[in-house]
Amino acid sequence: MRIRSIAAATAVVAALLAGPAQAQTPHPCAGDAVEHARKLLAFHFDEDTPDVSVDDAVKSVGTVKALRGEGRFDVLEVWGFIYKAEYRMHFLYAQIPGTCALMGQEILEASDPY
Numbered sequence: 001m002r003i004r005s006i007a008a009a010t011a012v013v014a015a016l017l018a019g020p021a022q023a024q025t026p027h028p029c030a031g032d033a034v035e036h037a038r039k040l041l042a043f044h045f046d047e048d049t050p051d052v053s054v055d056d057a058v059k060s061v062g063t064v065k066a067l068r069g070e071g072r073f074d075v076l077e078v079w080g081f082i083y084k085a086e087y088r089m090h091f092l093y094a095q096i097p098g099t100c101a102l103m104g105q106e107i108l109e110a111s112d113p114y
Helices: 002-021 030-044
Strands: 052-054 059-065 072-082 085-094 102-109
Touching: 030 052, 030 072, 030 085, 030 102, 072 102
Parallel strands: none
Antiparallel strands: 052 072, 059 072, 072 085, 085 102
């Protein structure tokens, strides 16, 4: 019984150590999402606003079903900052190989209004 628990613990430790070592390949539209994030912040706020920045780290947060048809959209998340405010932006890209067809976008301020 003890040998099984040691083997199981060893397998768990090996999986944990191997996980971070495997680098996730960036989404092909990650650069496009960062570019659109800058434009989206500029659209919602004055372009001359000081202290505007966009994080270059793009996170793939899954997929959503298209409103029509059977297709799905990849959802990429980018964070933007204006002074002390943080904004989470999602960009929805059609799953068409070799293209970055932007199908939708959203921006939400990360704050507690209550």
